[in-house]
Every structure is written in C-alpha cells, then in structure tokens.
Amino acid sequence: MRGELNGLKTKILREQPCAYYVHCFAHQLQLALVAVAKNNIDIASFFATANSVVNHVEASCKRRDSLRGQLQEELVIAFENDCLITGRGLNQETSLKRAGDTRWNSHYGTLISIISMFSSVVHVLQMVIDDNPNESAAGASNGN
Structure with a gap:
C-alpha cells in the first residue's frame, strides 16, 4: 500500500x-x-496528572480488579435504582484508556474514561493510599 x-x-x-x-x-x-x-505548563501538568492517575490505577492486577469490582457494584446499584442508561455499547468500559502522543483522539479517550469511572477511580486511589500511606506520601513529594 x-x-x-x-x-x-x-x-x-x-x-x-x-x-x-x-x-x-x-x-x-x-x-x-x-x-x-x-x-504550556498548565496543560502539560493537567495531562501529566491524568496519565499519573491512569498509571496508578492500572499499575497492578489487584488495582484493576478493584476498579472492575467497584464499577460492577455501581452498575448493580444504578440498575436497582432504575438509573442505569442501557443500550448497545454502554456500560462496557472496565479499564482506563492510556493516552499516546501519536494516536488520534487518545487524550480525549483517556479523559472520558476517567470522567465516566470517576467515583470508581477515586475509590481505587483511596485504597492505594490506605494500603500504602508511606508510599503515597513519597509519591506526592516526588510529584507523582
């Protein structure tokens, strides 16, 4: 070709x-x-933070499993409360998308996946902090 x-x-x-x-x-x-x-310092910092969130949540199988479990719990609750929007292709994302500099639209996909799974992502990050308080303090001081 x-x-x-x-x-x-x-x-x-x-x-x-x-x-x-x-x-x-x-x-x-x-x-x-x-x-x-x-x-641009502000934009670079924003996307570095978004990438750091993805890297921390997707760093281990335990964290990915925790994210999937939290998403499943939220879907069950939304379904029971009749708040779940259903349709073809909905509610199927179970992991965060990584951004890549050379792929068209990848940064947008990363941000959308963080937004759509925000409460689950926060839950996993809180779990990381609770499990390793010394590691999270060291990461914060290093800018990670």
Whole structure:
C-alpha cells in the first residue's frame, strides 16, 4: 500500500509541482497539538496528572480488579435504582484508556474514561493510599 501512496504522490507532483505533500494530515495535526500542549505548563501538568492517575490505577492486577469490582457494584446499584442508561455499547468500559502522543483522539479517550469511572477511580486511589500511606506520601513529594 505504501508503494501505491508514493505513486499517487508522484502523479500529483507531476501535474502540480508546487503541491505540498503532507502524509496523514490528521496524524501531523495530533503531533502538533501534543507539542503545543507540552510547551504550556498548565496543560502539560493537567495531562501529566491524568496519565499519573491512569498509571496508578492500572499499575497492578489487584488495582484493576478493584476498579472492575467497584464499577460492577455501581452498575448493580444504578440498575436497582432504575438509573442505569442501557443500550448497545454502554456500560462496557472496565479499564482506563492510556493516552499516546501519536494516536488520534487518545487524550480525549483517556479523559472520558476517567470522567465516566470517576467515583470508581477515586475509590481505587483511596485504597492505594490506605494500603500504602508511606508510599503515597513519597509519591506526592516526588510529584507523582
């Protein structure tokens, strides 16, 4: 397929030598947005914190299992109270999405997964603090 794209590029440049070729514009735009975000202290800090939350919650099988268990409990309670929104594809997320600099929309997916599972994420983070009070204090002093 790469050869086909190179052939297309060659044909376009033959007909219009001034044409500017950009491979995968959406990918280039994502990289530009990430670069700008990393240079803004507030935005970089925000996404570093979001990534830290994901890393802490997804760090071990015990924490992932705790997150799934908490989500299941919340779904049961919402179902019993008739507050659960049902439909195709809903209530199926059981883990937090990791952000990647090169994947389109990945930061958005990370934020949406944290928001949709917020109370469960807070529960798991509280469990981490309760289990390891010295570790969480050291992490806070190191900026983690």
